[in-house]
């Protein structure tokens with residue numbers, strides 16, 4: 001497999017996966033709304049289309065050129081499920097179905113990032129891939145994301161059973177690392193580095209399983225390289241549980257920050273139509289059995305690496321600004337008249 005299309009290529013998951021593919025000498029076509037990472041844009045094997053995934057003519061053209069479509073474009077920030085549910089359903093379910101159809105008609109492998117939200121508020125922990133989904137009312141906005149991803153999972157399963165398409169579906173559990181924005185762990189890290197309060201929603205006893213992005217990339221690589229993994233669903237997550245209280249204090253310690261940790265209730269944070277999930281833990285025995293994969297990065301090490309990246313990015317940014325200022329001064333200098 002040599003040519004890949006990555007939708008959401010400039011997003012968090014997409015940019016790390018593109019870098020990995022390029023390091024392996026693959027040709028990568030990226031599609032996203034904005035050009036953010038020069039390290040990707042400048043790579044000779046990377047072709048970038050800055051456009052919406054709703055441009056189906058362009059999308060079809062890109063699908064035709066590749067062997068595998070890695071579909072990551074979407075809306076992944078919890079605040080957005082609450083604020084823009086229609087947009088979440090449109091981009092996730094409607095666009096996703098159209099893209100799968102393009103792959104079905106042209107025989108392209110489809111790598112799909114589903115989510116741990118699929119399990120909803122099930123209490124059958126740890127979550128196994130064939131476990132029940134337990135969701136709330138359709139008037140509770142947060143379930144629109146889980147339900148949209150589930151529609152695509154059903155569709156992929158139906159296509160695969162009819163031998164019309166090959167897919168790999170990964171249910172991601174709180175992936176974090178450099179370039180993540182808008183999720184609890186990235187917000188805590190950014191706030192700790194700036195000395196702002198770390199704000200916990202609810203009492204802080206709720207847990208999540210945080211998975212470092214390099215571990216996720218390794219899992220994707222093993223799955224895509226092994227035909228036995230096709231047409232199946234895999235949990236990709238670190239099974240170690242961390243409460244929000246524990247996360248805040250770990251971030252505070254690793255960042256050596258003086259930030260204060262405080263709690264606010266859910267209504268203050270999200271309005272009244274929010275329902276949190278107390279625990280979410282992956283059972284990873286299936287992916288370990290198929291590929292030998294287990295996560296290797298501790299929370300402390302992952303947070304430290306993320307902080308180092310942010311510091312490096314700030315230094316790179318200020319060096320760039322300094323150079324631009326110098327160039328500006330130079331170009332503004334009066335011409336010498338001989």
Ligand SMILES: NC(=O)c1ccc[n+]([C@@H]2O[C@H](COP(=O)([O-])OP(=O)(O)OC[C@H]3O[C@@H](n4cnc5c(N)ncnc54)[C@H](O)[C@@H]3O)[C@@H](O)[C@H]2O)c1
Nearest residue numbers: 008010011012013033052053073074076113115172174175
């Ligand atoms: N990061 C996680 O922990 C996690 C967990 C579960 C599932 N996922 C899934 O993984 C995928 C990637 O998530 P992420 O964390 O990288 O999110 P992200 O927000 O960093 O990346 C998503 C990218 O999609 C792009 N995008 C959105 N709408 C688009 C449009 N109309 N046209 C073109 N591009 C568009 C955005 O510009 C962004 O770059 C998503 O599908 C998400 O649902 C992520």
